[in-house]
Amino acid sequence: MRLEKCWFCSSTVYPGHGIQFVRNDAKIFRFCRSKCHKNFKMKRNPRKVKWTKAYRRLHGKDMTQDSTFEFERKRNRPERYDRNVTENTLAAIKKIDKVRVDREARHHAKRMKPKKAQLQREAARELEQNISMVKAPGALQQDPSLTLPIKVKVSKPEKVDNRMEE
Amino acid sequence: MAASNSSKLFRVGRSILGGLSNNALGASRPSSQLADMDFRSQQTRTFIQMRTSLKVVDNSGAKRVMCIQALKGKKGARLGDVIVASVKEAHVGGKVKKGDVHYAVVVRAAMPRGRCDGSEVKFDDNAVVLINKQGEPIGTRVFGPVPHELRKKKHLKILSLAEQIA
Numbered sequence: 317m318r319l320e321k322c323w324f325c326s327s328t329v330y331p332g333h334g335i336q337f338v339r340n341d342a343k344i345f346r347f348c349r350s351k352c353h354k355n356f357k358m359k360r361n362p363r364k365v366k367w368t369k370a371y372r373r374l375h376g377k378d379m380t381q382d383s384t385f386e387f388e389r390k391r392n393r394p395e396r397y398d399r400n401v402t403e404n405t406l407a408a409i410k411k412i413d414k415v416r417v418d419r420e421a422r423h424h425a426k427r428m429k430p431k432k433a434q435l436q437r438e439a440a441r442e443l444e445q446n447i448s449m450v451k452a453p454g455a456l457q458q459d460p461s462l463t464l465p466i467k468v469k470v471s472k473p474e475k476v477d478n479r480m481e482e
Numbered sequence: 483m484a485a486s487n488s489s490k491l492f493r494v495g496r497s498i499l500g501g502l503s504n505n506a507l508g509a510s511r512p513s514s515q516l517a518d519m520d521f522r523s524q525q526t527r528t529f530i531q532m533r534t535s536l537k538v539v540d541n542s543g544a545k546r547v548m549c550i551q552a553l554k555g556k557k558g559a560r561l562g563d564v565i566v567a568s569v570k571e572a573h574v575g576g577k578v579k580k581g582d583v584h585y586a587v588v589v590r591a592a593m594p595r596g597r598c599d600g601s602e603v604k605f606d607d608n609a610v611v612l613i614n615k616q617g618e619p620i621g622t623r624v625f626g627p628v629p630h631e632l633r634k635k636k637h638l639k640i641l642s643l644a645e646q647i648a
Contacts, residue, residue, distance in 0.1 A: 332600030338590075340606040342627040342646035 324352035324362050326369035379423040384416040527593045529558025530565060530608060537609040539589065540621030540643075543576010544569045544612060547586060561595040561603070562631045563588050567610060577620055578612065584620065586610035587637055589628045589644075603629060603648065611640050619643065 320329045323345045335353055337345045347353040355365065362370040372378045387408075395401075456462050530536065534549040547567035552559035559565045567586045569578050578584060590605035597603055605627070612620045617637065624643040632641050641647060 329601075335594060335602040335604065336648075338603065338605050338627050338629075338648040340590075340626055342648060344648055 320346050322346060322348035322352050324348075324356055324365075324368060326362075377427070379420050382416070382419060384412055384419065387412055527604070529555065529560060529593065530563070530588055530591065531558035534558075534608065535570070536567065536586070536588070537607055538586075538612060539609045539625045540611045540619060541576075541623045542578050542612045542619075542621035543573045544578045544582075544584075545571040545573060547584075547610060547612070550583070553585075559588055560593060561588055561591040561605075561629060562635045562637075564613070565610070567612070584612045585615065585617075586612050587632070587635070587640060589624070589632065589640065590626065595629075595631070597631070605629075605648075613637075613640075 317331045319331075321327070322329050322334070324347060327348050329346050329348045334346060334348045335350075336347070337353075337356075339345070345356065347356060355362075362368040363374055365371055369378070373380050451462055530549050530552060532549060532551065536547050536549060538544040538547055546569075548570050549559070549565045550568050551566040552563065553565060554563045565586050565588060567584055569580050569582045569584065572578055572580045572582075587610060588608070589611050590607055590609040592604060592606065592608055594602040594604040609626065611624055614620055619640055622643070624640055625645065627646040627648040628640060628644040630641070630647050632638075
């Protein structure tokens with residue numbers, strides 16, 4: 317059984333799932349679910365719809381270039397069955413998948429990290445522009461109008477214990 | 483609406499030069515093409531039943547046939563079913579003539595049809611291939627994609643003649 321990719325969202329279409337549309341020029345459009353099929357019927361472009369893989373790849377949200385993707389490529393040549401090769405492949409799938417997941421996590425972490433230098437530069441610029449608004453501590457003490465009125469805590473009388481006596 | 487338009491055009495043609503009327507006719511052509519496109523995109527997604535008009539996708543000489551009896555199913559025929567059809571339009575000098583009654587296999591249907599694995603398949607239009615009483619195709623070529631379900635229905639000749647199998 318071959319696991320196909322959805323034409324719209326690029327997710328895997330497992331056997332028995334979804335619908336496929338055959339255009340008159342024999343191009344086959346496979347869809348993983350009715351959501352993707354409906355979006356196709358509405359003539360939406362998957363590159364412009366934010367939740368699709370095509371959009372995420374195009375806008376640098378996901379990892380695009382990686383050697384682990386090479387293993388998942390579609391091959392048109394059927395492989396001759398060999399027990400040892402199959403065993404090795406099954407073992408390798410797990411390892412490769414782990415590597416891919418780790419790399420994707422690293423990519424995500426790198427993308428989410430704020431740009432430290434840029435933030436610092438922006439803060440420095442703001443400080444330089446608005447330095448006139450900051451007063452020295454000595455000036456504040458001399459002119460009380462510059463400081464906010466100090467709130468004085470009023471101590472409340474303690475509550476009298478007036479429980480009902482039994 | 484179209485009738486009123488054409489009458490207006492006719493009046494214009496009569497009142498002014500003939501060349502102008504030709505121009506007007508030329509301008510009206512794209513609108514009719516557009517209507518045709520609309521019809522194609524809104525291909526009815528229902529059973530093939532009595533009076534359904536279908537395209538003929540072989541070189542038997544028929545262009546368009548009308549279903550006059552579905553040989554299977556209570557509601558009508560679906561993808562891969564056999565129908566009885568009457569030829570409504572035919573090429574001159576073909577094997578079949580207008581008014582002939584033939585058996586035909588539905589090789590493309592706009593209505594989704596479940597596949598053996600539970601997924602669904604649908605096509606752009608409703609199309610048939612004419613066959614004789616023994617189930618052999620009348621034409622010698624089949625155009626466009628056909629579904630692999632025809633193998634299950636024992637129409638191997640059509641499958642081997644087809645350009646693409648979807």
